[in-house]
Structures are given as structure tokens and as C-alpha cells.
Amino acid sequence: xxxxxxxxxxxxxxxxxxxxxxxxxxxxxxxxxxxxxxxxxxxxxxxxxxxxxxxxxxxxxxxxxxxxxxxxxxxxxxxxxxxxxxxxxxxxxxxxxxxxxxxxxxxxxxxxxxxxxxxxxxxxxxxxxxxxxxxxxxxxxxxxx
Numbered sequence: 001x002x003x004x005x006x007x008x009x010x011x012x013x014x015x016x017x018x019x020x021x022x023x024x025x026x027x028x029x030x031x032x033x034x035x036x037x038x039x040x041x042x043x044x045x046x047x048x049x050x051x052x053x054x055x056x057x058x059x060x061x062x063x064x065x066x067x068x069x070x071x072x073x074x075x076x077x078x079x080x081x082x083x084x085x086x087x088x089x090x091x092x093x094x095x096x097x098x099x100x101x102x103x104x105x106x107x108x109x110x111x112x113x114x115x116x117x118x119x120x121x122x123x124x125x126x127x128x129x130x131x132x133x134x135x136x137x138x139x140x141x142x143x144x145x
Contacts, residue, residue: 001100003041005048005093012042017052019104030060032108037075039100048081048093050100052107060116064124065132069116077107 001018017037037054053076060069084094123133131138 001104003039003050003098003100005096005098008041008043008048010043012040014038014040017054017100017104019101030058030112032056032058032073035108037104037107046083048098049078050081050098050103051078052076052104056108058112062118062122063116064122065118065134066125067118067132067134069118071113071116073111073113075107075111077103077110079103 007013015038017039019035019037033056035054035056037052037056040049040051040053042049055075056073058069058071058073060071061067062069079091081091081093081098082089084092086092118134125131126133126138126140126142128140128142129138131140
């Protein structure tokens with residue numbers, strides 16, 4: 001999705017973001033669906049502010065037992081873009097337009113949970129046989145671990 005510099009003024013404008021996520025774009029262990037995202041943008045002198053906000057659903061697996069999980073994720077990231085020749089800045093713009101896809105992708109990644117558990121007391125998998133210990137003890141001797 002493109003934003004043209006000519007449409008970015010000092011007044012805040014909010015627009016729906018049109019973005020399609022490829023199945024493996026965010027890694028093998030997670031899939032994002034039901035993305036509802038908006039971008040708010042405005043200009044302050046030569047600085048452009050982009051704020052992405054909304055929500056999405058993450059399909060992933062528990063980090064301990066590998067159970068499938070579906071998590072709702074709130075999204076909210078702000079980026080300040082400076083003219084291309086500005087030293088020591090992370091985000092900049094040049095030309096007549098700003099491509100939003102990389103900012104959307106970064107917003108999704110930055111809001112992904114770092115560690116995902118099906119429950120706080122998840123027991124994980126047996127290191128010997130791989131059984132899900134949340135379903136009961138598997139009988140393996142794990143005392144030497």
C-alpha cells in the first residue's frame with residue numbers, strides 16, 4: 001500500500017490498511033489471520049508520523065507442549081520518518097511516496113508474543129518419550145536429568 005507525500009498534511013488522517021500476508025512470511029511457527037489494521041498519518045514540518053493500530057489473530061503453538069493456540073493480539077506501533085539525508089535515524093523517506101508494507105510487517109512482528117504458553121503451569125513434553133505431560137505422567141524415569 002502506498003501513501004503519497006502530497007496527501008500527508010498537518011492534519012491527522014486515518015485509513016484502513018490493505019495488506020495480505022503470505023503463509024510463511026512471519027516464520028514457520030506462527031500464522032497471522034484476521035488482521036484489522038489502520039494507519040494514522042500526519043506531517044510535522046519535514047517529519048512524517050505513521051501510527052499503525054488494530055488487532056489480529058495469531059495461530060501458533062505452545063513453546064512447552066506444542067499444543068495449537070489461537071491468540072488475539074493488539075497492535076500499536078508508531079514510526080517517525082525523516083527526510084532521506086537526515087543522519088542517525090532509523091526510518092526515512094525519499095521520493096513522492098511511502099511504501100507501507102515493511103512498516104506493517106514490522107508492526108506485526110514487534111507485537112508477536114515472545115513466549116507463548118497454553119497455560120502458566122504447562123508441564124511441557126517428556127524429554128525421553130515426547131509425551132505431553134499435561135495429559136498425565138508417562139512413566140519415564142527423568143530423575144537423572
